[in-house]
Amino acid sequence: MPDALTLYLAAPRGFCAGVDRAIKIVEMALEKWGAPIYVRHEIVHNKFVVDGLRAKGAVFVEELDECPDDRPVIFSAHGVPKSVPAAASKRQMVYIDATCPLVSKVHIEAERHHHDGLQMVMIGHAGHPETVGTMGQLPPGEVLLVETPEDVARISPRDPGKLAFITQTTLSVDDTTEIVAALRKRFPNIVGPHKEDICYATTNRQEAVKAMASKIDALLVIGAPNSSNSRRLVEVGSKSGCRYAQLIQRAGDIDWRALQGAKAIGITAGASAPEVLTEEVIAAFSDRFDVTLETVVTAEERVEFKVPRVLREAMAG
The missing domain is CATH 3.40.1010.20 (4-hydroxy-3-methylbut-2-enyl diphosphate reductase, catalytic domain)
Structure with missing residues (x-):
């Protein structure tokens, strides 16, 4: 008989509205212009997502000078210096900015x-x-x-x-x-933002980890090593009292020995990690344990960002 294990799932977790929009932009651009579409920097920091888009015809480059003049280029969700669109305009390139709003x-x-x-x-x-x-x-x-x-x-x-x-x-x-x-x-006179700059999704995912920290023996954060918000979730878990908090990209990265004896494990996913990876991790636990799933809800997210008009018009036409 497999051991009993409770998996606490953080809600919200995974994709935020900015990531969702950026991925849609690449997919819609491929539909509109066909492959290849060039993307300057990983569209979002997640290997699974990037590999999926690469298979559809997206070409990921680090700098604009790696792109030909005659193919569309997309700027990643992280934003670019002003010099990048200026250089694209000078070369008369078609470019789409997927910077998160x-x-x-x-x-x-x-x-x-x-x-x-x-x-x-x-x-x-x-x-x-x-x-x-x-x-x-x-x-x-x-x-x-x-x-x-x-x-x-x-x-x-x-x-x-x-x-x-x-x-x-x-x-x-x-x-x-x-x-x-x-x-x-x-600097007592320093001026701050009207509304804090840390985005709603980052804040919400950190709050969900804090809310479940006292219930769990270990925390797994699904995300990429170069994903800032995912790495912060690991830190928040550790600071909130999780004796074991680990970043994993896929179910294959789970260190089962480190989790021996755990009765309750928390699972969350960074803002650029798709839900399919969370499902993969839950399935891996279900293969080994008698799993009970509990969801820890700290916020409801209903934010949605429109894709640029050039793509909306293409889809409507």
Whole structure:
């Protein structure tokens, strides 16, 4: 008789509206123009999704100069520096911007503050495409990057009285709060966002992990190693008391020995992980244990973002 095991499923988990929209954009572009369609950077950070789109005819590249002039190119959900669409326009390329609207909101905010004469401080991860894209909205030197509260002491703004801050949308809510506190302490006049930059999906997924942390012996987060929001979920699980919190890409990555003796395991998925991968993980547990499923619901998500007009018109025509 297999051992009894309770699997707690976080809700919400998996795809957010921005990821959903970005994937649709690639699929609709393939329908409209046929293969190949070029995509600058992984459309979303998930190997399963990227491999699926590659099989349909999407070609993933890191830079625009790897794309031919005569095929459409799509910019990933993470956003791109201003120089990228400018270069595409100069080459008269057809391009579609799949930047998540919540990332675009941060871009607009940065430009508005810059227009008002403020220098920006960005809370984000160096080298992450979203951070690179956001910092690339303004001229060099106009955005100072901080990753930790300690970094706040090290920055040298032009005028400490004329600063505003923005954040990457996929950060840990708790860690960001600490960095914001450090910024406000050192720069009392710093201007913050009207509404926080960390997106609803990141916040909701972190809240769901916190809500189930006390019920579980271990936490598995389904997501890619280069997915910022997925990695934050592992950190949130550990900080909330999960003695074992692990990032896995697929069911084949589960370390069964590490889970020996566990009676309750939490499962969640990052915002770029499709539900089919969660189902695969549940099936793997069901093969080995007498599984009871419990869902921990902390929010209902009804957000939807429209795809660009050029694709909507193509589908209607």
